[in-house]
Amino acid sequence: MAIRIGIYGYGNLGKGVETAIKNSSDLELVGVFTRRDPKSLKTLTGANVYSASSVLDFTDKIDVMVLCGGSATDLPEQTPYLAKYFNVVDSFDNHSKIPEHLKSVAKSSEGANKTAIISVGWDPGMFSLNRLYASSVLTNSKYYTFWGKGVSQGHSDAIRRIDGVKDAKQYTVPVESALERVRNGENPELTTREKHLRECFVVACEGADLNRIENEIKTMPAYFADYDTTVNFISQEELNEKHSGIPHGGFVICSGSTGLNGENNHVIEYSLKLDSNPEFTSSVLVAYARACYKLNRKGEYGAKTVIDIPPAYLSSKDYNDLVKELI
Amino acid sequence: MAIRIGIYGYGNLGKGVETAIKNSSDLELVGVFTRRDPKSLKTLTGANVYSASSVLDFTDKIDVMVLCGGSATDLPEQTPYLAKYFNVVDSFDNHSKIPEHLKSVAKSSEGANKTAIISVGWDPGMFSLNRLYASSVLTNSKYYTFWGKGVSQGHSDAIRRIDGVKDAKQYTVPVESALERVRNGENPELTTREKHLRECFVVACEGADLNRIENEIKTMPAYFADYDTTVNFISQEELNEKHSGIPHGGFVICSGSTGLNGENNHVIEYSLKLDSNPEFTSSVLVAYARACYKLNRKGEYGAKTVIDIPPAYLSSKDYNDLVKELI
Numbered sequence: 001m002a003i004r005i006g007i008y009g010y011g012n013l014g015k016g017v018e019t020a021i022k023n024s025s026d027l028e029l030v031g032v033f034t035r036r037d038p039k040s041l042k043t044l045t046g047a048n049v050y051s052a053s054s055v056l057d058f059t060d061k062i063d064v065m066v067l068c069g070g071s072a073t074d075l076p077e078q079t080p081y082l083a084k085y086f087n088v089v090d091s092f093d094n095h096s097k098i099p100e101h102l103k104s105v106a107k108s109s110e111g112a113n114k115t116a117i118i119s120v121g122w123d124p125g126m127f128s129l130n131r132l133y134a135s136s137v138l139t140n141s142k143y144y145t146f147w148g149k150g151v152s153q154g155h156s157d158a159i160r161r162i163d164g165v166k167d168a169k170q171y172t173v174p175v176e177s178a179l180e181r182v183r184n185g186e187n188p189e190l191t192t193r194e195k196h197l198r199e200c201f202v203v204a205c206e207g208a209d210l211n212r213i214e215n216e217i218k219t220m221p222a223y224f225a226d227y228d229t230t231v232n233f234i235s236q237e238e239l240n241e242k243h244s245g246i247p248h249g250g251f252v253i254c255s256g257s258t259g260l261n262g263e264n265n266h267v268i269e270y271s272l273k274l275d276s277n278p279e280f281t282s283s284v285l286v287a288y289a290r291a292c293y294k295l296n297r298k299g300e301y302g303a304k305t306v307i308d309i310p311p312a313y314l315s316s317k318d319y320n321d322l323v324k325e326l327i
Numbered sequence: 328m329a330i331r332i333g334i335y336g337y338g339n340l341g342k343g344v345e346t347a348i349k350n351s352s353d354l355e356l357v358g359v360f361t362r363r364d365p366k367s368l369k370t371l372t373g374a375n376v377y378s379a380s381s382v383l384d385f386t387d388k389i390d391v392m393v394l395c396g397g398s399a400t401d402l403p404e405q406t407p408y409l410a411k412y413f414n415v416v417d418s419f420d421n422h423s424k425i426p427e428h429l430k431s432v433a434k435s436s437e438g439a440n441k442t443a444i445i446s447v448g449w450d451p452g453m454f455s456l457n458r459l460y461a462s463s464v465l466t467n468s469k470y471y472t473f474w475g476k477g478v479s480q481g482h483s484d485a486i487r488r489i490d491g492v493k494d495a496k497q498y499t500v501p502v503e504s505a506l507e508r509v510r511n512g513e514n515p516e517l518t519t520r521e522k523h524l525r526e527c528f529v530v531a532c533e534g535a536d537l538n539r540i541e542n543e544i545k546t547m548p549a550y551f552a553d554y555d556t557t558v559n560f561i562s563q564e565e566l567n568e569k570h571s572g573i574p575h576g577g578f579v580i581c582s583g584s585t586g587l588n589g590e591n592n593h594v595i596e597y598s599l600k601l602d603s604n605p606e607f608t609s610s611v612l613v614a615y616a617r618a619c620y621k622l623n624r625k626g627e628y629g630a631k632t633v634i635d636i637p638p639a640y641l642s643s644k645d646y647n648d649l650v651k652e653l654i
Contacts, residue, residue: 019587044587099651128654136614136641258610260346260371264602275591283585287463305654307639314463324426327455327632
């Protein structure tokens with residue numbers, strides 16, 4: 001019998017979960033829950049749409065609810081609330097607030113006999129796992145995380161808020177020479193500026209002062225001031241044509257030594273090159289939804305993160321086949 | 328209190344485990360067990376040496392026994408036997424026989440309230456984990472494993488057995504163009520010859536027929552016949568000077584698509600570049616020895632593989648610190 005999944009929130013992430021479920025024969029999509037008028041929403045695969053307010057009618061019809069809201073305001077409320085009634089998986093990605101979110105989900109779901117896995121995706125998520133595995137094996141190592149080349153939604157939004165900007169897309173780009181130094185095992189100290197570049201493609205309103213816009217971008221605190229930033233003004237047509245995707249990716253590189261006197265060096269590198277950031281994140285969410293269900297069936301209740309989950313639980317394949325084929 | 332470790336077998340792997348324990352403050356080495364005369368053996372760190380025949384005197388003095396014997400004949404006997412009396416970790420790496428070995432360890436340790444983790448290292452081990460994670464997330468993907476550049480002990484031995492060969496070292500080298508095709512998401516079908524090259528450095532005996540030796544190497548079934556093989560005759564001095572290390576490494580690359588019509592492609596790549604193959608394997612063994620102890624304390628008994636182990640168990644760090652720093 002298929003694992004019955006619900007999707008709570010229907011943006012890019014929800015759509016990605018929907019298509020990932022369609023491609024997984026062991027999962028079945030019960031429906032999408034939205035705060036909008038359900039009738040106004042047309043799903044990609046024709047999945048049922050229900051009002052978020054009716055979600056508690058589905059407690060015995062859904063095995064795992066995949067939460068697809070945003071980390072800023074949605075998930076800090078939704079995950080603790082829904083974790084009382086459903087097994088849940090979310091992609092909470094505000095790194096500095098993960099301990100707090102984990103605690104809040106753990107507390108609210110106490111005694112509910114439900115399983116919650118938070119902060120699932122690629123960073124946090126697959127990158128977290130790789131930071132953990134690498135630094136557990138090479139105990140005296142240093143690890144580095146680089147992001148990109150990829151679109152930063154937050155930075156693109158920040159540019160769009162500037163007066164005279166009609167549209168914009170920002171790419172975060174890892175600095176190749178920094179990557180090389182880390183790969184060589186140099187374990188360098190790298191500043192923010194030395195690790196990433198920021199490339200901006202901006203559509204200006206007619207008659208806008210391009211110099212002012214460029215200057216406002218490059219000096220924007222936190223977002224751009226600490227980076228080498230390039231600003232390219234292009235037409236809306238070019239932006240639509242060449243920059244409509246949401247690719248992303250990155251690298252976790254860990255380097256450390258072994259031996260009586262640390263004489264042997266080792267480099268562990270994990271990288272992702274993703275055509276669609278939300279669709280990949282969704283695929284990770286779906287794999288962990290599967291794990292969430294299995295853990296719950298085994299009586300493993302409470303709030304968890306990716307580092308708590310035995311890897312075999314992510315697969316739909318038979319355990320003996322995994323041992324035979326993958327190990 | 329430190330976790331008390333025993334080392335069973337003292338070759339390159341045992342030495343690597345010894346130094347890895349020295350670099351781990353939460354672990355304590357009780358001693359090395361050898362089938363040789365204990366007095367004949369001098370350890371790198373001055374660790375105690377005991378006769379393998381006395382190992383059962385240590386059942387209450389050792390928390391985890393790390394088995395450092397070979398996969399051909401040692402581990403198939405030693406792991407099932409010792410798993411009755413100790414928590415054990417081994418690096419059994421004969422891929423096709425892993426299911427059988429797992430079953431044998433499971434059966435023999437039944438009812439013993441001990442925990443055994445088999446086939447720990449990098450392949451099987453970290454590579455297995457990456458094959459599993461990647462193919463669980465990208466369910467319609469194809470994964471590729473490349474090895475090298477690194478020394479193959481088995482192939483070096485095979486060359487040394489040829490008449491007229493004094494010494495030899497063989498490197499397995501991944502074919503760069505094949506790597507590139509996989510990284511580009513082409514999902515190619517690759518033959519054995521297309522994936523790896525074999526580079527041989529051979530010291531011939533004085534007066535030996537070099538053409539015959541080269542021909543015997545290149546036509547050796549299973550070992551070389553299916554590969555593009557290069558043979559370089561060098562002096563013993565050059566072999567000692569330039570080819571005395573045991574580096575290795577490799578790549579697991581997985582590529583798959585997402586989206587309603589599979590329109591977005593994703594590439595996941597994991598790679599290792601290791602100065603010392605046995606020392607890195609040892610470091611993985613030591614991390615899993617830590618996990619083995621913790622699992623046993625939690626009452627998780629029986630025979631397991633890396634895909635069964637929650638990643639957080641590998642680390643010596645406090646769980647809350649892991650959540651805060653690594654996720």
